[in-house]
Amino acid sequence: MTPADEPDAGRTPVRFANPGLPAHRHRNADVDPKAAKRAERQVLAMLAISAIGSVVAVVAYFAIPLDGSFATLQLSNLSLGLGLGCGIFFIGVAAVHLAKTLMPDTEMIDERHPQRGTEEEREEAAGIMTQGGQESGLGRRPFILGGLVGAAALAPLPAVVLLRDLGPLPGDSLAVSMWEAGVRLALDPSAEPILASDVTLGSVFHVIPENLYESDHFLDEKALAAVLIMRVDPDVVQYDPEREGWDVDGIYAFSKICTHVGCPVALYEQQTHHLLCPCHQSTFDLTQHCKVIFGPAKRALPQLPIAVDDEGYLVAQSDFLEPTGASYWERERG
Structure with a gap:
């Protein structure tokens, strides 16, 4: 920096050029098909655990009799808690792992524009959504898509079964x-x-x-x-x-x-x-x-x-x- 470029109280602060984004680092799953398959199996296993947890919660609700003793009460609470916890927790973990290992992670810049778009812009937005779905890889990985649908479908089941205790009115x-x-x-x-x-x-x-x-x-x-x-x-x-x-x-x-x-x-x-x-x-x-x-x-x-x-x-x-x-x-x- 020359003396003429040095900032002081009477001058405009020096502006630096935008350095840009660092070079993109590819993940193992991006370059190694075996790593991608391994990540896919891991996501599928997490979704399977989630589905099993949801089923366990429902089965425990009906199978464990509450005879008034603390032992059965503790067993029921433990089974319901673990089942519900696994059902919800492993869906979240699977989603995070899928995003970190298999979904595209390239950096993109989306310029701001007025909220109300033209019909052409709306069609373009719909195309972007379609492209995003294709780039997620779920269409090329039917087992993960099926596991995700199955786990998500079973996750609300324990809540539906357990919440039935809230009604009808007790009279x-x-x-x-x-x-x-x-x-x-x-x-x-x-x-x-x-x-x-x-x-x-x-x-x-x-x-x-x-x-x-x-x-x-x-x-x-x-x-x-x-x-x-x-x-x-x-x-x-x-x-x-x-x-x-x-x-x-x-x-x-x-x-x-x-x-x-x-x-x-x-x-x-x-x-x-x-x-x-x-x-x-x-x-x-x-x-x-x-x-x-x-x-x-x-x-x-x-x-x-x-x-x-x-x-x-x-x-x-x-x-x-x-x-x-x-x-x-x-x-x-x-």
């Missing part, structure tokens, strides 16, 4: 739990019955029906029947004549399942008497019979009417008088 099936008159309130998870005298002012207990583990599907039943009990000064609770006699000397029982999307409401603020759902911060006020005071939930936590039996244990007076859990289904009883 009354979610409106009835294991709570009924005389069923004792028990500690979760020991199932030891709770004496009313053990529930002190300001305390909170996670509660299940005493007979929960007698059910063959106790995990499903627990999702409907989980309860929190708290003891507060009865004078701080706003009196509701329709719920007279539902508590025992300030011991209140409410569903533990948030009415937003069904997360467990497990946080109790003793000083404010608020119950908090940790998922989306819905807040329920115990002094107003767990009315929603903040967050996305739209209805109060259902209250379980309770009493004391002859031995001093807390028992349910009946089932909940409304369905527990999230509010996105029909809540009217038949």
